[in-house]
Amino acid sequence: MSLCRLQSPVVTSMSSRVLSRRAMMRAGFASTATSEPRSAPSTRYLKATHDLSTAPKSSVTSSTLALGEQYILGVYARPPFVLSHGRGSWVWDTEDRKFLDFSAGIAVNALGHADPGVAEVLQQQASTLLHTSNVYHNQRAPKLAELIVSRTQEQGGLGFATGSSPSTTGAKVFFSNSGTEANEGALKIARKVGKDRWAAATGGKADDPYCTKTRIVCFENSFHGRSMGALSVTSTEKYQAPFRPLIPGVDVGTLNDHESLSRLISDDTCVVIVEPVQGEGGVTAADEAWLRALRKRCDETGAVLIYDEIQCGLYRTGSLWAHSSLPVDCHPDIVTMAKPLANGYPIGAVLMRDSIASTMTAGTHGTTFGGSPLACAVGHHVLSRLSSPAFVDNVKEISAYLDSRLGYLVQWFPDLIHDKIRGRGLLRGLGFKNVAHPGQVMQLARERGVLVLTAGKDAVRLVPSLNVSKDEVDVAIDVLEACLTVLRG
Structure with a gap:
C-alpha cells in the first residue's frame, strides 16, 4: 500500500478511540465519561487490580529480567515486569496484564502504541x-x-506571529537523533554566534582564545539531557553530582524571577536555555511576562535564547509550540524538539532563525544518523497528523476535560496536594505537600493498572498520548482518586 492510501488522521484517531472503549470493557475498566458534576471521589479502584509483588508466572518474564540484570548497565530502577505489546493508550506485559499508559514513553508516543499509519511508513x-x-x-x-518551518510560520513561534505567510526564508532545521543531541547542537550553534558577535563588537577574531562572550545561563529544576554539555545546564543535583567537574561558565537562575535577570545575563552571556514548561523538573510553566523580560534582556546583551520544547512542544500543551500563542516579543531564537516527532522512532531537531543559522558552515557540526530517510519519513507522517485542525481541536477538547477532572482533586484532597494543577494541555502535574507521596502514588496507580510518572521532588506527572480518549481520562483519574483516598488512609 502506498503512503497516499494511509488512513486519515481523523479516521485513525476515531478508530483508536472505538477500539479503546471495547478493550476497556473486556479488561474490566468501566467508562465513566460524564459532564455531570461529581460529589465524591471514585471508589472503584480502592483495591489493587494488578499484583506486582509476586514472583513472575511466565518463564518469559523471569528469563528476560535475569538476562537484563546480567547484561544491561544497571542505571534504571524499573519495576519487575516486562512490557510485550501495546495498542493506542494501552500496553500489556508478558504476564498478560493490561495497563493504561499515561506516561506515553515519557511524552513520546503522541499517537499511542502500534499506530497502523506509523507502522506502514516504517x-x-x-x-x-x-x-x-x-x-x-x-x-x-x-x-x-x-x-x-511552514507549520511554525502558520501557527506561531520563533518570531513568527500566528498566521504568518509561508516563505522560503526565515528558519533552518538541523536533525539529530535525540533531544539531548538537539540541545547539544543548539548550544554549539549559540556559542559560535556569541563568538561572532563578540568579534564584530571588538574588532577581534571569532576564534580568539580571549573571547569572553562564552557564558551559558540555565535555570533551576531544568532538564536538558544527560551528555556532558546538556548535563551541565541540567541544574539538578542528583543528575550532576556524580559527574563533576562539568563544563565551566554556567550561571543558574530561577524560573519566573524577574529581579535577577539583569545580574544573571551579562554581556559575557552567549546563550540562555530554558523550558517554557518544565517537564522533568516539576511541570512548572514560565510566565508570559517573565519570558518577555527574558527575551528583552537577551536582546540587550546579544545572547541567543533557546527554548527547549522537547517535552512541551509539538502540541503537548495544545498548540504547536508552548510559546506559539505568545506575542513575538516572547519568542526564542532557537527551538529544540524531539520526543513526539516520530512517535517513538529516535529523532531530534534544532529549529533556528536564519540570522542564527548563518553562522554555521560546512563542517561546523554534523551527525551520522541524524536526518535519516526513515526517521524523517516517520516524522513527516506524525507531524502531518498532529497538525491537522481536527486533531488539534481534539487535543484541546480532551485537555479541557482532563482539567475539569483534575479540578475535583484539588477540592477533595487539599490536605495532600497543592491548590493549583500545574502545566497546560496534556502536560499536567499534581504537586504534593509531602515529597514522599508522588512515588507512592505512582506505585499505587501501577497496582491499579495505570502508568504515571513523577516529576521533580514533589509532583506526579500526566503525559498521555495526544489521541487519548475521554473514557481513558476517566479511568486514569478514577484510579488517581482511589490512590489519593488510600494514601489519606
Whole structure:
C-alpha cells in the first residue's frame, strides 16, 4: 500500500478511540465519561487490580529480567515486569496484564502504541532507503524540515506571529537523533554566534582564545539531557553530582524571577536555555511576562535564547509550540524538539532563525544518523497528523476535560496536594505537600493498572498520548482518586 492510501488522521484517531472503549470493557475498566458534576471521589479502584509483588508466572518474564540484570548497565530502577505489546493508550506485559499508559514513553508516543499509519511508513521506508548518512542528500529530510518551518510560520513561534505567510526564508532545521543531541547542537550553534558577535563588537577574531562572550545561563529544576554539555545546564543535583567537574561558565537562575535577570545575563552571556514548561523538573510553566523580560534582556546583551520544547512542544500543551500563542516579543531564537516527532522512532531537531543559522558552515557540526530517510519519513507522517485542525481541536477538547477532572482533586484532597494543577494541555502535574507521596502514588496507580510518572521532588506527572480518549481520562483519574483516598488512609 502506498503512503497516499494511509488512513486519515481523523479516521485513525476515531478508530483508536472505538477500539479503546471495547478493550476497556473486556479488561474490566468501566467508562465513566460524564459532564455531570461529581460529589465524591471514585471508589472503584480502592483495591489493587494488578499484583506486582509476586514472583513472575511466565518463564518469559523471569528469563528476560535475569538476562537484563546480567547484561544491561544497571542505571534504571524499573519495576519487575516486562512490557510485550501495546495498542493506542494501552500496553500489556508478558504476564498478560493490561495497563493504561499515561506516561506515553515519557511524552513520546503522541499517537499511542502500534499506530497502523506509523507502522506502514516504517515498513515502506525501511524497505526502500533506510540510511544514507549526511554525505548524500535524501528526499525525506528536506520535506520534514519544510513542514516544521511552514507549520511554525502558520501557527506561531520563533518570531513568527500566528498566521504568518509561508516563505522560503526565515528558519533552518538541523536533525539529530535525540533531544539531548538537539540541545547539544543548539548550544554549539549559540556559542559560535556569541563568538561572532563578540568579534564584530571588538574588532577581534571569532576564534580568539580571549573571547569572553562564552557564558551559558540555565535555570533551576531544568532538564536538558544527560551528555556532558546538556548535563551541565541540567541544574539538578542528583543528575550532576556524580559527574563533576562539568563544563565551566554556567550561571543558574530561577524560573519566573524577574529581579535577577539583569545580574544573571551579562554581556559575557552567549546563550540562555530554558523550558517554557518544565517537564522533568516539576511541570512548572514560565510566565508570559517573565519570558518577555527574558527575551528583552537577551536582546540587550546579544545572547541567543533557546527554548527547549522537547517535552512541551509539538502540541503537548495544545498548540504547536508552548510559546506559539505568545506575542513575538516572547519568542526564542532557537527551538529544540524531539520526543513526539516520530512517535517513538529516535529523532531530534534544532529549529533556528536564519540570522542564527548563518553562522554555521560546512563542517561546523554534523551527525551520522541524524536526518535519516526513515526517521524523517516517520516524522513527516506524525507531524502531518498532529497538525491537522481536527486533531488539534481534539487535543484541546480532551485537555479541557482532563482539567475539569483534575479540578475535583484539588477540592477533595487539599490536605495532600497543592491548590493549583500545574502545566497546560496534556502536560499536567499534581504537586504534593509531602515529597514522599508522588512515588507512592505512582506505585499505587501501577497496582491499579495505570502508568504515571513523577516529576521533580514533589509532583506526579500526566503525559498521555495526544489521541487519548475521554473514557481513558476517566479511568486514569478514577484510579488517581482511589490512590489519593488510600494514601489519606
